[in-house]
Amino acid sequence: MLSNNDIQKALIAYLKSNSSIADEVTHTVNGKSIVDIREDQWQGRDFAYPNVRIRLISNTPLYSGECNTHRFYMGIQVFTEDDSSLNADRIAGIINVALHGTSFSASGIAFSLRTTNLVPAIRSDIQTWRSEALITGVASG
Secondary structure, X not given: OOOHHHHHHHHHHHHHHOHHHHXXXXXXXXXXXXXXXXXXXXXXXXXOOOEEEEEEEEEEEXXXXXXXXXXXXXXXXXXXXXXXXXXHXXXXXXXXXXXXXXXXXXXXXXXXXXXXXXXXXXXXXXXXXXXXXXEEEEEEO
């Protein structure tokens, strides 16, 4: 059975390898270059805006006899710190273009993805915005 951690780890590796997404969230923080794409539970101190977080919503085996194929649902959240929501929505759109109808392999897991919804940016605080690409997929490992 594919664990939530396995799926998130592989998706993060793939997003970091996609230059159209990674270039939007690469920063130098405390003297280190980081590509700020992580799981949504990450609570470290080295981060910058904009950044991307993978929120795995569900992970279900497809067949009772075949536990290495799963259907999953996830949100790819984009956080920005700007005067406007424009940048958060723009980056979510880049993610949508890069992932909708895509099949790939990462970390030994084969994925097939389809975007189901783009959630417009909402304000988190005075200058922080969050938009989200909701995606359904199949993972086989």
